[in-house]
Amino acid sequence: MWTLFKFFTINIKKTIECCELNLQCHLGNPSPFTPRPAHHRNKPKSRPTTSQTRCVYSRNPETQLEFRTSTHPRNKSTFIPTIKLILLVRMLNRQYLDLRCSSNDPGRVRDERCRIDEHPTDPNAQLSSQIEPCGVENFNYKPEAGDCPTVNALRERITEAGKPPPYFPQLNDNVPAIDEGPMGPVGPWATGRPVFSPVNGMTGIRPVVDRYSMTRYTPAQWRGHNKTFFDQSSRMISNARTLAKDVREHNSRVYRETDKNQLENRDRLSGRAGEIHYWKMELERAIIELTDEIELLEVEHRRVKQSLSVLTIPESIADQLLELKAVKTRVEFDLTDKIDAYANDSACIGLTNDSPLIMMKPGATRVPPEQSSPEGYDNFTKVNLESSENTRQKSIALRAALNDTYLKVVKDLRQQATEVDLALTDNVNVTEQVCQALEKELVNCLNQLSDTEKLIEELRGANRGLEEAMKVAQTRLDIRHERRNVENCRDIPQYGLIEEVKIIGENLTSMAGQLRQAEETQAGLVKSRGDLEREIMVKRKTLYIDRDRGQLLRSFYPSAEALSGHV
Incomplete structure (x- = not known):
């Protein structure tokens, strides 16, 4: 099979060379699809005379390829099949197809990223004064309306006539395309229905199919696709500038609220510390009075024990003494709690933002179930003081009525x-x-x-x-x-x-x-x-x-x- 394929390939190449030589003999000049020799490249091209056959391309499908012969000595029926065969073979050539696709179809360009700095600009142009790097030193920078690096770069690339760049959507992109009409059997827009000939059947050559390539986008879609990237970049930069402005305003507001709350809480703690100090002094006074009363009652207790040494302790004196000691214990506990609370609030008042002891305390805002209310706090202290005073008065009355x-x-x-x-x-x-x-x-x-x-x-x-x-x-x-x-x-x-x-x-x-x-x-x-x-x-x-x-x-x-x- 491979030998047969090589045989047909060699025959096709030889046939093409013979056809090209035959065409040169008929036309008197090289093939329009064959490179010119080196010694003819620098010579000016001469237009064919009326005595020569000219190959004229037209957009009309009926006259897409017309051969005009006037005084040529040979008949055109002899070399028309040769012209068709050469056109088909050259159109199927890979190099020719790539050239056609890259020149006629914008969708087959190389897949490269489009960078703004690659576009030609004025070499003396300066960067926009509004473009400034975003760093710590520029944190207080306030953006202006419409300030965007991409928009500034695009403004420099708009022509004086106000037309957008060629890679942006144009004014005529929305105009409907002109219909080219039905296609002929040969040419760059062949329909694939050429007249059968023995040469076509032997070589297996088919018409060009570049019209039916894998391209899916039009030039207008390509330009619109480019614009989406610039629009997205402009939108994201604008959002970033807006976010930076909002963040600065939010930070300023948060700092003001934090300082205000800190000062208010310090004042509240100061007031609370003063209140605790007042109750602490009252409790200390009550403890001193209870201690004196206990000492006096113990003196009477010893006297009663001496007078009634043979009996047990009288119930009234024993109960009164136990009650005095219990009240004193409760008041001492309350005083200890208030001393600790006063020390804690004093330490809280001395804390500032520069204190070395401050740190994050997760869960500090929780409310313990045993935490008391201000009303309960005042009531508890008042009850303790009233209880201690009542007990002390009862002890005084007991000592006064002791003789009776x-x-x-x-x-x-x-x-x-x-x-x-x-x-x-x-x-x-x-x-x-x-x-x-x-x-x-x-x-x-x-x-x-x-x-x-x-x-x-x-x-x-x-x-x-x-x-x-x-x-x-x-x-x-x-x-x-x-x-x-x-x-x-x-x-x-x-x-x-x-x-x-x-x-x-x-x-x-x-x-x-x-x-x-x-x-x-x-x-x-x-x-x-x-x-x-x-x-x-x-x-x-x-x-x-x-x-x-x-x-x-x-x-x-x-x-x-x-x-x-x-x-």
Whole structure:
């Protein structure tokens, strides 16, 4: 196959060369599609005379290629097929097709980026004074309306007549294209329907198809495509300038608001610190007064302890002292919290933007669930102060009425001591009587328990006798079942034995029920005996405490002189 292809290729080349020589002989000049020899390149071209055949191209499809022959000695039918073949072969040549496509179709240009600085400009032209690099030193630069590097560059490239550059959309881009009419069989716009000839069939040559290339865009679309990049760049630069202006305004507003808020919060913290300082001083004064009152009350407490050394601490003084200490503890806790809060607010007041201790604290704006409100804060401090003052006043009143309390307490104590002695004596007598009655009841319970145990033994012996009688009756019935034939009769003795077994079984059942009741009675008597013994033991211990210990200790009760503290 490859050999055949090479053979046809060589034949085609030879045929083309012969056709070109034949055409030169007919026309008297080189082919319009063949490069001129070197010795003819510098010579001026001469127009063909009327005696020569001229090849005239026309936009009319009917006269697209016309051969005019006037005085040429040869007939034009001899070289017209040769002209067609050469045209088709040259049009299919790769170099010729690339030249045609690059010259007639703007969409097949090289894929290169279009840069503004590559376009020809005035060598003496200066850069726009409005173009300034965006840096830190130019951050305060304020753009002017319509200031854009791309727009400034395009203004310099617009001609004096006001026409846009050739790579931008033109005024006639929207004008409809002129229809070129139907295409002929040959030429640069061939339809692909040439007249068949033996040479075409042998070489396989086809008409040109550059009209039906892969191009998808028109020159107007290409220029519009270029303009989109400049429009996009202008829009983005304008947006960037607007954004920079908005950012500067926003930053200025944010700085003003931040400084304002910082000063306001500093003033609020100062006021809060003053309020905390006021309450701190009030709490310190209350603690000093409570401390003095506690010392005075402790002196009275020691006096009371000396006067009533044989008794426990009076409840009134003890409760009052505990209440004073509790109030003092609460006030001290509140004072400690306020000292810490005052120190924190003082530290916050001293913080500035240049302080070395400031840093980002994520979550600092959260509200703790245990955080109090200003009203609750004031109420809590006031309640503590009022409570401390009320407790202190109660302690003062207690100390003032202490002498009267002494006399009343001594009288009440002596009277109560006499009543206690009488009640204790009566209780001891009653306890002795109860203890004696319980001992008698315990004796009766033990006697009945003994009788019940004897009854249980009798019932168990009777059950054993009935069981033996049951065995005898059942054995007799079993032996009588061994009788044979007609002798195995249900006679009167048979019925008598069956009735005996039934009666003995009923008696055994009734005696078993009586035995069960007797055992339950025995268990109840045992439980009653245990309860009586336990209660008697408790009563005897009570007598030991009330009679042997209590009355002995009550005999050492202090006298009225000792209770008043004079002894």
